[in-house]
Amino acid sequence: MIEILNPAELGRARITGRIVADILQALRARTAVGTNLLEIDRWAQAMIAEAGAVSCYVDYAPSFGRGPFGHSICTGVNDAVLHGLPHDHALADGDLLTLDLAVSKDGIAADAAISFVVGDSRPAESLAMIEATERALAAGIAAADPGARIGDISHAIGSVLTEAGYPINTEFGGHGIGSTMHQDPHVANTGRPGRGYRLRPGLLLALEPWIMQDTATLVVDADGWTLRSATGARTAHSEHTIAITDDGAEILTLPTTGR
Template sequence: MIEILNPSDLLRAKDTGALVADILQTLKNRSTVGTNLLEIDRWAQSMIIEAGAQSCYVDYEPSFGRGPFGHHICTSVNDAVLHGLPYDYQLADGDLLSLDLAVCLGGVVADSAISFVVGDTQPPESVELINATERALSAGIAAAGPGARIGDISHAIGSVLSGAGYPINTEFGGHGVGSTMHQEPHVPNTGRPGRGYRLRPGLLLALEPWVMADTARLVTDADGWTLRSATGCRTAHSEHTIAITDDGAEILTLPRHARP
């Protein structure tokens, strides 16, 4: 299903996007050396409930997971890159943490992810991974607009990631959002320009470049959810929900203080 939102829906989507972004920024600020991943999940739960929103993850039970997920946020550390199930682990100096959050507010979903290094030690390879996904995300957003095609976005993202020397996995990528978290169209992190669904105003897309330093192969943890690099290398993940507008694309998941 592909949903095209009306102007009223888009106003609610902006509120949802701001909430997601603000929660992620708060969690980033709180995630210090010694913070437990289960604490992060509890903080996310509290902020979601306080805002009158609903988690998209607690009851999420897709075919690829051992569901339901049962937590409010994905916490992926170091070689974990997607669907990281929170568990009893205390963050260490230099850990690369990815937080992925999707909530529904007012009947509209927004989805976003950030990656950052915890503590004072900032390994250059980790910083480079994060920067590459952020640059790829910016490139994908710049390629989005009415009349553009999904392949244009995928090509822009993939060009940055491959140009930085990273292998690209296409099993998981961006996707449409709306009244539910995962919708068509699928947005692979590499592709051919001029191909695929033509974008229309009112379409919401969650674009999410992610990479692993030296492999494109994923392995699944015994928890049935957490996806890791097959070689144990570090990973990074950046994601924004955008709205296609009459003249381009608007990022919905910016923190309120960062909005123009």
Template sequence: MIEILNASELARAKEAGALVANILQTVKSRSTVGTNLLEINQWTKEMIAEAGGVSCYVDYEPPFGRGPFGAYICTSVNDAVLHGLPHDYSLADGDLLSLDLAVSQRGIVADSAISFIVGESKPAESVAMIDATERALTAGIAAARPGARIGDISAAIGSVLSAAGYPINTEFGGHGVGSTMHQDPHVANTGRPGRGYVLRPGLLLALEPWVMADTAELAVDADGWTLRSATGCRTAHSEHTIAITDDGAEILTLRQET
């Protein structure tokens, strides 16, 4: 299903985007050495409830998971990159933490992810990997405009990731959003320009470049959810929800860094 949102729905999408951005920034500011992933999940649960939002994750039960997910945010540490199920783990100095959050606000969903390093240690390779996903996300957003195609976005993302030397997995990528969290079209993190669905004003897309340092292969944890690099290397993940407008793309989950 591909939804094209009207003006009223787009206004609600902006509300959802602002909520997601605020929660992620708040959780990032609170995540220090010693913070437990279960604390992050509880903070997120409370902030969603206070805002009158609805979690897209807690009851999420797709065919590839061992569901329902049962938590309110994805917390992926170091070699974990996607669908990290919060568990009893306290963050250490130098950990690379990826947070992925999707919330529905008044019936419309926004989805975003950030990666950052906890504490004072800043391993250069981890910093470079995070930077590559953020630059790829910026390139993908720049390619998203009315009349462009999904392949144009994928090619823009993939060119940045490839130039940075990272293998690219195409099993999981960006996607449409709207009244539900995951919709068509799929937006792979590499592709050929000029191919795929033609972008129209009112379309919402969640673009999410993610990479693993030295592999494109994933391994699944015993929890049935957490996806890790098959080699144990570090990973990074960046995501924004955007709205296609008459003038290009508007980022709905843009954060005010503190």
């Protein structure tokens, strides 16, 4: 299903997007060496409730997971990049943490992810991976003009990641979003320009470039959810929800302080 939002729905999407972004930034500020992943999940749960929203992950039960997910946020550490199931784990200095959050409010969902290094350590390769996903995300957003095609976005993202030297997995990528978290169209993180669905004003997309340092192969944890790099290499993930407008792409998941 591909949804096209009307102006009233788009207004609600802006509110949901700000909630997601502000929670992610608050969680980042509170996370330190020694923080437990289950603490982050509890903090997210409380912040979501305070905002009058609901997590899209608690009851998330797709065919590929061992659902329902049962937690409010995805937490991936180092080699864990997607669907990281929060568990009893204390973060160490230099850990690369990915937080992926999707919430719904008043019938409209928004989805975003950030990766950052915990503590005072600054591993050069970890920072380079994070920066590459952020640049790829910016390139994808820049390509998301009305009348462009999904392949134009995929090509823009993939060009940045490939030039940076990272393998690209195409099993998981961006997606449509609206009344539900995951919708068509699928937005692969590499592709051919001029192909795929033509972008229309009112379309919401969650764009999410993610990479693994030296492989394109994922493995699944025993928890049935957490996806890791097959080699144990570090990973990074950046995501925004955008709206296609008559004037181009509007980023909905910018924090309030960044507007």
